[in-house]
Amino acid sequence: MGEVVAALLIGLAGGSFAGLLGVGGGTLYVPAMVLLLGTDQHVAQGVSLVVIIPTAISATQRNLKGGYVDRDAALWVTPFAVLAALGGAFLAGFIPGEQLSRIFGVMVLYVGARTLITTWRRMRRDAAAARAEVSG
């Protein structure tokens, strides 16, 4: 019973996070299952993929109503993404994964940190402009 409640809560947290950030949620689902429920890593990945499909559809229904989906872009990006992912997954079998993940981690960290700094600056600039408008 406790395990079911934990799974429901992991789903709830992962789904919220996925709907907000536009990602599948595997980043949260997989470690949560492995660490909190003791699920085997491969099974956790399989379960995560199964769960991602209905949750992403659920958020997408809402996003379609809100007019946020760029249908044209989705139509053109998706087939290339799916084919390239299959190619990438095939190649991954031949190269040392950990080294590659670390290199990729540096890239993700760089993009994240740069976005964080530029966005933070823009927010502060906007706030300063708003204050100037009020006092002026």
Next chain:
Amino acid sequence: MSRMRAAVTGLVGGFASGLTGIGGGTVMVPLLTGLMRMPQHRAHATSLVIVIFAALSAVSQYILRDEVDWALAAALTFGGVVGAQIGAHAMRALPELQLRLAFAVFLVVVGLRLLVFG
């Protein structure tokens, strides 16, 4: 919208995701805002559509290898579908820059985790 850019976005994002096992959305959102110049909300919503199909294509091998615990998947899905509605509502409520900041924090955390744990 440039079809050329869309194709490049798909190829780069899909390849990086398949090669490293990192989720499609994590690479797709920065590519959609960067390469395709999409506003943040639009990029998140469009990324999710791509994620649906990426997951559909990847899940079959796990099912064939019997690496799915269906009871666990059902419980997670129950919470996940409700959570997705909450998340989508929250996205709508957040202004552009705040949403961008939230995604940047997510990228930093994912990047650090990849760097430290491989």
